[in-house]
Amino acid sequence: MAQKVPVFLHNDKPIVESFVIIEYIDEIWKGNPILPEHPYEKAMARFWARFIDDKCLPPMWNSIWLKGEEQEKAMKEAGEVLTILDNELKDKKFFGGDKIGLADIAGNFIAFWSGGQIRLAGLMNGCNGDR
Numbered sequence: 001m002a003q004k005v006p007v008f009l010h011n012d013k014p015i016v017e018s019f020v021i022i023e024y025i026d027e028i029w030k031g032n033p034i035l036p037e038h039p040y041e042k043a044m045a046r047f048w049a050r051f052i053d054d055k056c057l058p059p060m061w062n063s064i065w066l067k068g069e070e071q072e073k074a075m076k077e078a079g080e081v082l083t084i085l086d087n088e089l090k091d092k093k094f095f096g097g098d099k100i101g102l103a104d105i106a107g108n109f110i111a112f113w114s115g116g117q118i119r120l121a122g123l124m125n126g127c128n129g130d131r
């Protein structure tokens with residue numbers, strides 16, 4: 001198995017890939033579900049989690065690490081995908097409504113760590129990075 005983190009060990013067995021780990025935890029420890037029960041809501045939670053991971057995080061990282069034209073391009077891309085996220089959230093507290101779920105866990109990086117980055121870079125039209 002490749003040398004990756006995070007690795008979740010349960011009963012001496014390793015599980016890799018954040019979303020696989022989260023879904024495993026959700027299946028093993030019932031009581032406070034992370035994924036909604038309804039198949040459509042579950043599909044939406046998975047969609048937004050993947051959207052954040054695949055579409056938002058790469059341009060956000062690139063807007064920090066790249067320089068010059070490449071950085072400008074990454075910042076524009078990051079602004080576009082973050083605006084899509086913002087439109088999806090609108091006035092909701094969490095992606096699924098009033099309860100935290102998979103997409104919110106995927107997006108915690110954005111919610112807690114990148115407000116300053118967004119504010120500094122002016123990535124989003126009309127967003128001051130407080131959200």
Ligand SMILES: N[C@@H](CCC(=O)N[C@@H](CS)C(=O)NCC(=O)O)C(=O)O
Pocket residue numbers: 003004005006016017018019
């Ligand atoms: N999609 C994976 C990404 C994991 C990942 O990229 N982990 C990095 C650290 S944040 C890593 O282990 N890198 C070492 C490597 O790729 O060899 C997940 O969400 O678990």
